[in-house]
Amino acid sequence: MRRSVIAGNWKMYKTVAEALEFFSTVQLAGKTDSVETVVCAPFITLPALVKEAKESGIRIGAQNMHWEEEGAYTGEISPSMLTEQGVTHVIIGHSERRAAFAETDESVRLKTRSALDHQLTPIVCVGETLEEREAGRTRELVREQVVAAIRGLSSEEVSRLILAYEPVWAIGTGRSATAEDATDVIRFIRKSVADQFDQQVANEVRILYGGSVKPDNIESFLQTGEIDGALVGGASLDPGSFARLVEVTARRGDVG
Ligand SMILES: O=C(CO)COP(=O)(O)O
Numbered sequence: 001m002r003r004s005v006i007a008g009n010w011k012m013y014k015t016v017a018e019a020l021e022f023f024s025t026v027q028l029a030g031k032t033d034s035v036e037t038v039v040c041a042p043f044i045t046l047p048a049l050v051k052e053a054k055e056s057g058i059r060i061g062a063q064n065m066h067w068e069e070e071g072a073y074t075g076e077i078s079p080s081m082l083t084e085q086g087v088t089h090v091i092i093g094h095s096e097r098r099a100a101f102a103e104t105d106e107s108v109r110l111k112t113r114s115a116l117d118h119q120l121t122p123i124v125c126v127g128e129t130l131e132e133r134e135a136g137r138t139r140e141l142v143r144e145q146v147v148a149a150i151r152g153l154s155s156e157e158v159s160r161l162i163l164a165y166e167p168v169w170a171i172g173t174g175r176s177a178t179a180e181d182a183t184d185v186i187r188f189i190r191k192s193v194a195d196q197f198d199q200q201v202a203n204e205v206r207i208l209y210g211g212s213v214k215p216d217n218i219e220s221f222l223q224t225g226e227i228d229g230a231l232v233g234g235a236s237l238d239p240g241s242f243a244r245l246v247e248v249t250a251r252r253g254d255v256g
Contacts, residue, residue, distance in 0.1 A: 002206050004222075004249045005162060005229035007038040007123055008236025009063060009091060009210075019045040023052040026239035031250040032057030035229070038089045039236065040123070043077055050086035061089030061123065064097060067107070067114035079118035089121045091231075093149065095168045105148035112149050116157045123162045123231060124149045125210070126189070130169035138167075142185060143192045155197050159204040164231040165189060170211025172233055179220040179227075182209045186227050215244035222252045 014022065019041055028037065040061035041049055049060045066076040082090060092115065093108035108124065115122040126145035128138045142165065150158050165186050170177050177185075186207045194202035209221050210231035221227045229249055235241045 002204065002228050003036050004034070004252050005036045005038065005206055005208055006242075006246050006249050007040060007061065007089065007091075007162075007164075007208065007229070007231045008242055009094070009231055009233050010039065010041045010237060011063070011096070011233060012042060013237055014041065014045065016045050016048050019049055020052055022237075022239050022242075023049065023056060023058075026056065026058075027243055028056060028058070028246055030057075031243075031246045034250045035246050037246050038123075039242075040089065040091050046082070046087055047085045059088045060086065061091065061121075062087055063091045063094065065090050065092075065111060065115065065120075067110040079114050079120060083118050083120060087120070089123055089162075090115050091123045091125065091164075093145070094125045095127055095166060095171065099168075105145060108145070108149050109151055112161065113152065116153065116160060121160060121162060123164055123208070125164045125166050125231070127166040127168050127211075133167065133169065138185060139188055142189055146189055146192050147196060150193065150196060155201045158193065158197055158201050162206045162208060162228075163189060163193075164208040164210050166210035166231060172212070174212050176212035176214075176217055177209070179223065182221055183224050183226045190226075213245070215241050215248065218245055218248050222249060225252070 038059045038061045040063050062082050065079050066073055092111045097103045112122045126142045128141045132141050167177050190202045206228040208229045208231045209227050213230040213232045214235045
């Protein structure tokens with residue numbers, strides 16, 4: 001059974017005070033029992049949010065981490081620093097980090113491996129740019145990114161991770177992929193996992209869509225049962241719209 005997921009990616013938004021304000025306002029009315037609900041917030045807010053979120057059932061995630069345990073890596077945060085604080089999830093390989101901070105398929109692989117070793121749930125992002133899409137390279141690219149990220153993992157480890165298909169051209173643009181397109185690519189990603197491992201693991205891994213998801217379009221992505229939830233940027237910043245996303249997703253139930 002695949003449990004639905006709504007994960008907010010706050011990116012570089014919200015100070016500690018603003019983040020706490022979000023949690024004092026958000027009303028999920030028990031919906032986190034049926035939907036794995038995560039907020040991935042800036043590092044500096046994480047300790048306060050883990051405390052604040054306890055009652056709400058919302059899990060707290062980071063947006064990045066280093067793969068090493070410790071070392072001379074100025075400005076980096078290690079997996080143990082996250083788990084010590086009660087962080088449970090971590091976004092890995094977001095396209096903004098690939099594009100602006102030179103993350104590669106290899107660093108994504110190392111981080112995924114390390115997150116799993118530390119019992120963190122990695123939310124591994126893959127997706128093509130507009131140029132790559134127009135060149136007809138979407139499938140080839142996402143397969144490459146997925147295969148690189150899961151290389152060397154065991155089946156059990158693959159079943160613990162969450163993949164997120166985020167076409168770069170749909171992020172923050174208000175132009176989401178169509179539900180048909182997203183479903184098509186996500187089905188292909190599941191097949192890629194099956195080709196590398198087996199159908200059972202592919203049936204267990206959760207795959208999300210991300211890119212201009214809003215309360216008024218999320219239902220269309222969930223309809224076929226192929227997409228297990230969403231990784232949401234802009235619409236996760238507002239407590240009302242975040243709650244609405246969780247509420248609509250809760251109606252889907254577990255699939256698989
Ligand atoms: O990048 C995203 C989530 O990781 C998507 O951002 P938007 O929902 O703002 O398009």
